[in-house]
Amino acid sequence: ETGVTQTPRHLVMGMTNKKSLKCEQHLGHNAMYWYKQSAKKPLELMFVYNFKEQTENNSVPSRFSPECPNSSHLFLHLHTLQPEDSALYLCASSQDKKRGTDTQYFGPGTRLTVL
Amino acid sequence: QKEVEQDPGPLSVPEGAIVSLNCTYSNSAFQYFMWYRQYSRKGPELLMYTYSSGNKEDGRFTAQVDKSSKYISLFIRDSQPSDSATYLCAMSAYETSYDKVIFGPGTSLSVIP
Numbered sequence: 225e226t227g228v229t230q231t232p233r234h235l236v237m238g239m240t241n242k243k244s245l246k247c248e249q250h251l252g253h254n255a256m257y258w259y260k261q262s263a264k265k266p267l268e269l270m271f272v273y274n275f276k277e278q279t280e281n282n283s284v285p286s287r288f289s290p291e292c293p294n295s296s297h298l299f300l301h302l303h304t305l306q307p308e309d310s311a312l313y314l315c316a317s318s319q320d321k322k323r324g325t326d327t328q329y330f331g332p333g334t335r336l337t338v339l
Numbered sequence: 340q341k342e343v344e345q346d347p348g349p350l351s352v353p354e355g356a357i358v359s360l361n362c363t364y365s366n367s368a369f370q371y372f373m374w375y376r377q378y379s380r381k382g383p384e385l386l387m388y389t390y391s392s393g394n395k396e397d398g399r400f401t402a403q404v405d406k407s408s409k410y411i412s413l414f415i416r417d418s419q420p421s422d423s424a425t426y427l428c429a430m431s432a433y434e435t436s437y438d439k440v441i442f443g444p445g446t447s448l449s450v451i452p
Binding site for chain 2: 267316
């Protein structure tokens with residue numbers, strides 16, 4: 225596979241469940257990102273990992289917990305979510321956190337519904 | 340006032356029309372401007388990237404920045420049904436660091452054959 229892949233593509237979970245989203249990039253990049261995209265709202269950056277080190281978390285609630293075991297894989301662990309957390313969760317990667325003329329590549333997203 | 344504003348649409352045009360998509364912003368420090376295209380059930384992909392004021396052309400797409408009015412536009416000439424997507428504007432005051440990019444909410448475009 226090429227590019228940025230995300231699994232699962234769709235997830236429905238109850239408020240008491242624990243689940244994880246997975247992202248994998250096959251581009252040899254060093255930086256990976258989690259974004260939240262809600263209907264009619266701008267993309268919200270949640271977490272940035274650069275060279276496996278987390279550099280930003282933008283005050284995301286602790287019910288979202290990221291994990292980056294290596295530069296190719298990124299996880300988002302979910303627990304005790306709220307219905308307002310229902311959204312499209314997008315993973316992205318870039319060569320480095322510093323952009324310059326670099327391009328950020330997005331995965332297809334995981335559509336999450338919290339009941 | 341929101342930092343970046345964008346009419347959500349939906350915008351519906353006939354095939355072959357010229358499409359104008361726009362964003363306004365409030366932060367005069369923004370210098371780097373981007374347009375992303377997002378197809379249904381896909382992630383966004385970078386379409387155009389411009390610095391400061393002026394125009395940039397790439398095929399049927401032209402990005403225009405007017406910093407004095409805090410207004411950016413994306414023009415699509417000879418629009419095709421394959422252009423049907425949501426278009427996101429994004430901008431930053433910093434050349435480096437993706438963590439400083441602010442996105443608009445997106446405009447949904449439909450090009451009717």
